[in-house]
Amino acid sequence: xxxxxxxxVGSLACAFALAFAVVPAVQVGxxxxxxxxxxxxxxxxxxxRPSLLAxxxxxxxAVRGLAANKLAENHDAEALPAIKxxxxxxxxxxxxxxxxxxxxxxxxxxxxxVLHSICVDRSSSIDTIVAVVQELxxxxxxxxxxxxxxxxxxxxxxxxxxxxxxxxxxxxxxPWVTPVLAEKILRMLLDMLSDPDPxxxxxxxxxxxxxxxxxxxxxxxxxxxxxxxxxxxxxxxTALDMLVRKQ
Numbered sequence: 001x002x003x004x005x006x007x008x009v010g011s012l013a014c015a016f017a018l019a020f021a022v023v024p025a026v027q028v029g030x031x032x033x034x035x036x037x038x039x040x041x042x043x044x045x046x047x048x049r050p051s052l053l054a055x056x057x058x059x060x061x062a063v064r065g066l067a068a069n070k071l072a073e074n075h076d077a078e079a080l081p082a083i084k085x086x087x088x089x090x091x092x093x094x095x096x097x098x099x100x101x102x103x104x105x106x107x108x109x110x111x112x113x114v115l116h117s118i119c120v121d122r123s124s125s126i127d128t129i130v131a132v133v134q135e136l137x138x139x140x141x142x143x144x145x146x147x148x149x150x151x152x153x154x155x156x157x158x159x160x161x162x163x164x165x166x167x168x169x170x171x172x173x174x175p176w177v178t179p180v181l182a183e184k185i186l187r188m189l190l191d192m193l194s195d196p197d198p199x200x201x202x203x204x205x206x207x208x209x210x211x212x213x214x215x216x217x218x219x220x221x222x223x224x225x226x227x228x229x230x231x232x233x234x235x236x237x238t239a240l241d242m243l244v245r246k247q
Contacts, residue, residue: 036070053079056086064090065098072105080106093118093128101135112141119146126153126162130169137172144176147185154188164203167192171210186213193223198232205239212246 037047043063045055047070055067064086071079080103087099096118104111118124118132129149136143150166150173157163170185177185189211192204201223208216217240224236 036066036073040066040070049074049076049079053082056082061090061092061095064092065095065102068095068099068102069105072102075106077106080108084108084110087114093124094131097128097131097135101139104139104141115141116145119143119149124149126150126157126166129153130165133169133172142176143173144181147173147177147181151184151188154192160197160199163197163200167200167203167207170207174211186211186216190216190219193219194226198229201232202235202239205236209239209243209246212243214243214247217243 040047040052040055040063043060043066045051045058045063045067049071052067052071052074055063056071058064058067068083068086071083083099083102083106087096087103090096090099096114100111100114100118102111103114115132115136119129126149129146133143133146133150136146146169150169154163154166167189170189174182174185189204189208192200193208195201195204205220205223208220220236220240220243224233224240227233227236
């Protein structure tokens with residue numbers, strides 16, 4: 001099981017988490033803006049502390065999340081009560097993810113609780129849950145509460161793109177689960193190698209490569225030999241080559 005580092009390692013994890021915060025795609029003059037500061041300026045938000053605190057209640061949920069993370073990036077621990085108060089009335093799922101990330105970055109244990117609660121909230125969309133898993137992976141924190149909702153979704157939905165996006169989260173979940181759940185995830189992925197949907201078959205192979213178990217090579221090779229579509233076959237061959245190189 002993974003562990004979350006202290007000191008320098010913990011600080012680096014915070015920096016990486018903020019760097020990959022759920023920042024909306026903001027563009028000025030056709031160029032994407034990647035920093036929290038740039039994204040806020042593009043939204044017309046001043047970076048002063050009073051402005052950031054006020055922005056926690058902006059009508060735009062993207063601005064609210066950006067402001068919370070900018071305060072965290074500024075190491076403004078005194079802003080914690082304001083962030084928590086804004087979170088208590090926040091309904092937008094993406095903003096809630098960013099509020100949780102801000103709390104975590106400021107070393108408040110409530111941040112992790114917020115992110116886990118989003119996963120188990122039955123009103124959360126699968127894309128929101130996958131986004132939480134991605135953030136938790138960057139943070140090097142457990143995403144185990146997100147496992148059941150994602151496995152349930154995969155077992156009960158047929159939409160190609162949504163299932164593929166859910167599959168993409170399984171490698172991030174895998175290191176955090178119990179051996180029993182890990183085996184369940186592996187069996188599900190091996191079964192989905194022969195899914196009727198070619199897009200799902202390709203994503204399944206990629207997920208197996210990311211997990212990186214040598215035992216996955218045989219099933220991927222067997223499915224590749226069964227494939228009649230040359231494009232799918234080439235994709236599985238590429239996945240197989242990647243898995244072999246990882247050994």
